[in-house]
Amino acid sequence: MNKQPQVTEQTKANIRQAFWELYAQEPIEKITVKQITDRAGYNRATFYLYFKDIYDVLAQIEDNLLDVLEQLINRRLLRESEPDFSEHMGVFLELARRYSAQFLVLLGDRGDPAFASRFKQVLAPILDRFLVSERALSPREAALLHEFYLSGLLSVVVAWLRDPQGMTIAEFVPFIVNDVCNAHL
Amino acid sequence: MNKQPQVTEQTKANIRQAFWELYAQEPIEKITVKQITDRAGYNRATFYLYFKDIYDVLAQIEDNLLDVLEQLINRRLLRESEPDFSEHMGVFLELARRYSAQFLVLLGDRGDPAFASRFKQVLAPILDRFLVSERALSPREAALLHEFYLSGLLSVVVAWLRDPQGMTIAEFVPFIVNDVCNAHL
DNA sequence: TAATTAGACAACAGGCTGTCGAGTAATCTG
């Protein structure tokens, strides 16, 4: 029986955690490997056993987060034969709440714009199922309308996450459906 | 007559230009002062006469861009007693086109998320004049709706800029007004 | 013409990065 890999995983997790605590406080370009390993309690060289550089740590965290999102979408949302927007929104908002600490940092002012792009790519197929228009749009117009809703919805969800004293999911969903999206659902 | 300041300004402009050429190609954290000054044809130390660090160069470029935008808004748009959304949009799109190279980089995947925030703050007062809702919204709801449109419109404009072969301003404005925003104008 | 100022630079100290080889502890094998 091999017990070592657990040590490795624990070490990686500790380093990721230390990185994340720093990343929530200061921009990534000010963070040094020494800061991270000091905080995690390892030698600086140990960092390089598990990560290529500091951006690799961030990438792993992002990949993991997008994986969770993708699983949710593929397993719970895209399978339904009669999709319901409110239900989809509710499910998504629960996930957003659970990972709000990460989302708020990654999508915030010190965050990673590339993450926002990837996030939107993952969400795109869901929006496709609901977006309609009065008038028949050209492919180009449809793509732009899609981009509008994708960015708008993502931003409004982030704004909602930023205000923990604000609306509950039960209040927020009908607001989105009735007041924000009423034109194109 | 003092001719020196012109030399200074030219030097700064050369350094800014060299930085920008690099920034369009690679992420800012990979850029070194040496790269910039080599490209601009100065000694590395000269850089520090005019800029605090590399982020200071970016900040100056961003400030300048937001200044231009703010001037446009204060002088041409907010003064009108009977504002017209289509006209505002058209004026804004001309500016966006003129500076599209900068906007596309700053608002793109390798860009600066803080710039997007500041950009939206500058645009906010304009949107305030046009955004309405069927139902009376609470302040919290109104803020969220505002955020939705601000982010959505900015993203759709960026998507439009990315596609130079795409719609003209004359085609794009009515699309925005009639197909995208029809619910809340 | 002499003094002052602006502009540019070479050189230095200090910090961070990425790597390599050595050391220690845990696991496997005969």
Place this chain on the structure above:
DNA sequence: CAGATTACTCGACAGCCTGTTGTCTAATTA
């Protein structure tokens, strides 16, 4: 259970980048 092997961690090194200081040159001023 003893010796070999593997997993894991660390100290140390070379090289690059940063930010600053003092110096040199050329232009401006008096």
